[in-house]
Each structure stands twice: as structure tokens, then as C-alpha cells.
Amino acid sequence: MSVTTASNVDLSKPLAGRTAIVTGSGQNIGKAIALHFARAGANVVVNGHRNQAAIDKVAKEIEGLGVKALACLADVGNAEAVAAMVKKAQDKFGQVDIAVSNVSVRLRQPLHDITLEDWDATLKSNLSSAFYLARAVLPGMQKAKWGRIIHISAEDGFQGHVPFRAHSMVCKAGVHAFSKAICVEFAAEGITANTVSPGSIDTTRDWSQYPKNWLEMRLSQIPMKKIGRVDDIAMACVFLAGDSGSFISGQVIHVNGGQFMY
Secondary structure, eight states, X not given: OOOOOOTTSOTTSTTTTOEEEETTOSSHHHHHHHHHHHHTTOEEEEEESSOHHHHHHHHHHHHTTTSOEEEEEOOTTSHHHXXXXXXXXXXXXXXXXXXXXXXXXXXXXXXGGOOHHHHHHHHIIIIIHHHHHHHXXXXXXXXXXXXXXXXXXXXXXXXXXSSSBHHHHHHHHHHHHHHHHHHHXXXXXXXXXXXXXXXXXXXXXXXXXXXXXXXXXXHHHOTTOSOBOHHHHHHHHHHHHSGGGTTOOSOEEEESTTSSOO
């Protein structure tokens, strides 16, 4: 058996020559992932749903790092919009090598208050969006015999520790199940699919959707006694997206400061 190595990879730019789509990358975790990919050498498609100015700003930051960017406003809960975004990326860059599904709606609603419309809208945004993106990028990845698909989940999908989020919990568990399904079907074609599950991360958020004293409660549960950074999640994604993640598929990386151990 011969031994192969990735000796030709520039470790300072492990994603050089690659193109990535990061959904929900106008702020918070998605923005951090997009910027870290750019620093690693990738061209990046920046996506948002409503705020064109926000994604334009991120795209400008990315181009300031010496790579190319495309700001694309698209509702990732709409299959046609996702397909159109991927087509724009392919037209501009030739190929999409890395796809990160990051969009998430996290409403805090007791089960009996979740309407059918709430349920359907959450599944479209948080789970169906991952399917739409994978379906759009996989043919190109198959042709190239190389691809990386990454789903951003959450502890909601692995621990029943937060009440009043039935729809979100289902979606967060579902995206990891989807990673495993892609792995089983496409791994032999050089395509990996993995999940990154953030713990408590310092982000801009709607605090009305969280219990009172949530931050203090979380800090008391985390062995590291600190809240994580968006950069912590982004660097895990860079690891999975490069040759460093070439023999990892169907897995989940928990980035939670030791709060939950599996």
C-alpha cells in the first residue's frame, strides 16, 4: 500500500483556488466563516436574505484580503433562489467547492403555540435550505471529484436542554442526519459532509427569545467558564474544508468549551 501526502498544500492558504458559499454570512457566525475562508485563500459567495448592505460590506472585507467575493441576496428557504445563487457563483468562479449551510431561525415557542405556518417556515429556513444547497452544488462536486459540505447545527440538536424550541431542535438534529446521508452516498466521489455544532457563542441576537439570566446560567455550566467566539466556529469550518478534513465525513465537531461531552 502506498502512502500519499498533501505535501503540495500551502499551509498558510489551505483553501487557495477554492470557492465557497456560506449562507447567512452577513453577520455573526456566518460572517466569521466567510472571512476565515477568505484568509485561507478561498473566493467566497456571501449570502443574506434581507440586508444587501450587510453582505456587500462583508464582500468588500473579503476582497480586501486579496480574494474574490460575490454578494448574493437570496432566501435559502426557497429552492429556486438557492439554485439561482449557485448558478451565479458558477458563472463567476467556475465551480463551488465548499458549501456551508448556516442560516437559522430560533423562535422560542411552547409547542402548543407553534402554528403550522411557524413549523413549515422554520423547517424551510433551517433544514430544507441545507437540502436545497446540497442538491444544487453536488453535481459540480461530483464532476470535480472534490467537495466539502458543512452544516452548522447547535446543541439543541443533541441535548434536550432548552425548552420551547421543538421546531428548531428537529432541524438542528436533522442537518446532522443529512450530513451522514451525504457521506454515505457521496464519500467515494471525494465529497465530505460534516456538521459543526456551536455551544454558547458571543453573537448579536434577539434576547427576547432566551430565558432570563441565560448567559449567567450557561457560564456556570461551561468548564472553561467563558463564552465562545464566532472565530472558534469559523476555524473548525476551515479545518473541515481543507485537505486537513479529507478523511473526515459524517461527523460532528462540538465547539462548546466542554459544556457537553460526547
